[in-house]
Amino acid sequence: MPTLIHALSAFLVLTGCIFCLIGAFGIIRMPSFITRVHAASLIDSLGAILIISGLILHSGFTLTAIKLIMILLFLLVTGPTAIHALVNAANHEDPHYITDEDPSSNI
Numbered sequence: 001m002p003t004l005i006h007a008l009s010a011f012l013v014l015t016g017c018i019f020c021l022i023g024a025f026g027i028i029r030m031p032s033f034i035t036r037v038h039a040a041s042l043i044d045s046l047g048a049i050l051i052i053s054g055l056i057l058h059s060g061f062t063l064t065a066i067k068l069i070m071i072l073l074f075l076l077v078t079g080p081t082a083i084h085a086l087v088n089a090a091n092h093e094d095p096h097y098i099t100d101e102d103p104s105s106n107i
Contacts, residue, residue, distance in 0.1 A: 009058040016050030019043055033090060041083040048075045 023043025030036040052072045056065045 005057055009054045012050050012054030012057065014054075016047045016052075016054065019050060020047035023047060034087070037083055037087055041080060045076060045079055048072065048079070 020043065023039055026039035026043060027036050030039055049072065052068050052075075056068050059065045059068065
């Protein structure tokens with residue numbers, strides 16, 4: 001049984017790392033600001049869930065697992081909040097930057 005748990009833990013951590021790597025490439029490859037932010041927020045949340053779930057399985061039911069759950073909850077609350085604040089600040093600064101509209105096309 002411990003071998004199965006360690007294998008599942010390794011699979012989750014590896015999958016989370018792969019998702020984070022794909023998200024990093026997505027940030028570089030996406031054409032506009034809003035698609036880059038969207039890719040970053042989704043992939044980082046999924047990567048964190050997978051990595052921390054694997055670490056929880058690896059540690060067993062200990063105080064470490066409870067701390068990892070608290071870290072995961074913190075990441076899941078603050079990550080989308082920070083992305084929302086970033087997009088709002090960019091929209092407040094220059095709304096055309098968010099929508100990729102050309103301001104001169106409305107003339």
